[in-house]
Amino acid sequence: MTLKDKTTVTFYNGLTTIGGPMIEVAYNKSHVLFDLGEVYRPELKLPDESYKTLIKNELIGDVPNFYDPKVTGKPIDTKRWEHSAAYISHLHLDHSKALNLLAPEIPLYAGPITAHLLPALNEKGNFLLPAAGHDKNYTRPIIAAEYKKPIQVGDISLEIYPSDHDAYGATGLLVKTPDKQIAYTGDIRLHGYHPDWVRAFMKAAKGSDMLIIEGTGVSWPEEKHDENSEEFTGPKNETELTEEIVRLQKENPDRQITFNTYPTNVERLLRIIADSPRKVVLNAQRAHLIKESLNKDYPYYYLPAEQKYSDLDPALEVSYADLLTDKHKYLWQAVSDYDKLQEGGIYIHSNAEPLGDFDPAYKPFVDQFAKKKIEFIALRCSGHADEKELKEIIDGIQPAILVPVHTLHPELEENPFGKRILPKRGQTITL
Numbered sequence: 079m080t081l082k083d084k085t086t087v088t089f090y091n092g093l094t095t096i097g098g099p100m101i102e103v104a105y106n107k108s109h110v111l112f113d114l115g116e117v118y119r120p121e122l123k124l125p126d127e128s129y130k131t132l133i134k135n136e137l138i139g140d141v142p143n144f145y146d147p148k149v150t151g152k153p154i155d156t157k158r159w160e161h162s163a164a165y166i167s168h169l170h171l172d173h174s175k176a177l178n179l180l181a182p183e184i185p186l187y188a189g190p191i192t193a194h195l196l197p198a199l200n201e202k203g204n205f206l207l208p209a210a211g212h213d214k215n216y217t218r219p220i221i222a223a224e225y226k227k228p229i230q231v232g233d234i235s236l237e238i239y240p241s242d243h244d245a246y247g248a249t250g251l252l253v254k255t256p257d258k259q260i261a262y263t264g265d266i267r268l269h270g271y272h273p274d275w276v277r278a279f280m281k282a283a284k285g286s287d288m289l290i291i292e293g294t295g296v297s298w299p300e301e302k303h304d305e306n307s308e309e310f311t312g313p314k315n316e317t318e319l320t321e322e323i324v325r326l327q328k329e330n331p332d333r334q335i336t337f338n339t340y341p342t343n344v345e346r347l348l349r350i351i352a353d354s355p356r357k358v359v360l361n362a363q364r365a366h367l368i369k370e371s372l373n374k375d376y377p378y379y380y381l382p383a384e385q386k387y388s389d390l391d392p393a394l395e396v397s398y399a400d401l402l403t404d405k406h407k408y409l410w411q412a413v414s415d416y417d418k419l420q421e422g423g424i425y426i427h428s429n430a431e432p433l434g435d436f437d438p439a440y441k442p443f444v445d446q447f448a449k450k451k452i453e454f455i456a457l458r459c460s461g462h463a464d465e466k467e468l469k470e471i472i473d474g475i476q477p478a479i480l481v482p483v484h485t486l487h488p489e490l491e492e493n494p495f496g497k498r499i500l501p502k503r504g505q506t507i508t509l
Contacts, residue, residue: 085258085509089501090139092483096294097172099483100139105255108161108232111144115173120437138176146181148210161232167264168192168248169342178209178218186220189238191247193222198370239279242270244461246344250279258509261286268467269315271345280474287509289477293485294462312458319459320349327355332405334423336412338430359396359410362387421451428457
């Protein structure tokens with residue numbers, strides 16, 4: 079370390095897209111990278127997900143000295159960089175999908191839940207991008223970081239804080255160099271299960287030299303996306319969402335009711351199971367994921383010809399035929415064969431795939447239920463802070479510099495406490 083050393087922050091991706099932030103903080107001969115996701119753009123209909131294709135379409139960042147040379151064909155400059163590490167904030171693919179592209183010798187950190195769940199999610203090799211020289215279901219080592227315990231990477235230290243998002247185990251990050259502190263929210267909200275965790279992170283991050291904050295909630299200014307506004311008619315928080323699922327069951331005692339959720343939204347699923355008046359039955363694949371990652375057993379069913387899982391308790395299996403004919407006993411997870419569901423039933427789509435109108439697969443998916451005279455109910459609760467919550471988070475941290483990322487309209491986030499910078503892709507900011 080010398081007096082001329084400066085903290086630099088380079089923004090490689092995810093600046094004007096929903097997801098995919100890749101950001102490097104460097105000081106002297108030390109540098110760290112976060113996150114390692116891929117921007118979700120199904121409309122591009124790419125021929126493959128090779129490294130070159132992803133770089134060409136700007137779905138991942140063109141980040142030097144972090145990716146595996148077997149993937150890039152470019153060596154890592156170990157003379158320039160003596161200390162390197164990477165971090166992922168949570169499970170969602172727009173923050174984690176490219177983690178196997180990281181050079182194997184560079185340590186990768188995540189919160190303990192994320193580190194534990196990701197290998198289970200990638201068990202079939204269809205969650206993460208493949209690592210060079212390994213089977214497709216390989217997940218590179220991820221170090222489960224202890225919350226709030228500094229991780230030293232040369233001149234830089236990392237502190238990981240529990241946060242709240244609709245991905246189980248989401249975290250925020252504080253990056254400290256000898257002269258600066260940078261706070262990175264990852265994906266964040268105040269209307270989830272743990273607003274107290276978010277406020278603890280805000281307190282720890284207060285007065286940061288730079289706050290890098292997601293801004294999904296201001297991406298659609300022509301629409302109202304404030305969960306707490308009078309115009310918003312859906313669930314305002316996760317508790318209201320679960321209550322609505324319970325209400326639907328109580329008010330429809332003689333209708334088949336099915337549902338689906340996103341695989342990584344484990345906490346929502348566990349709350350539905352706990353509160354449901356009906357017996358909740360999961361598809362075997364989801365039950366296996368819960369068993370593998372949390373060692374919890376829940377009732378399940380197999381689709382015809384579906385792979386059998388040795389870790390599932392045979393006593394908890396429910397016949398698929400019984401589910402198809404049931405109208406009152408079960409609330410069960412429907413993942414395919416929607417044409418076999420009963421006419422007049424209810425299907426609850428709770429942030430499951432396909433995720434929304436931006437996905438070309440969404441409209442045909444919804445239309446099939448109407449043809450079958452099944453009531454399609456989209457019960458969403460955003461994993462992202464709305465405009466009001468974003469202001470509260472910024473007010474709580476009071477950063478000298480605000481950098482909005484992960485949003486279609488970064489210019490709509492303001493900083494009453496100092497500068498706001500809207501970096502270009504690949505731009506380096508010296509603090």
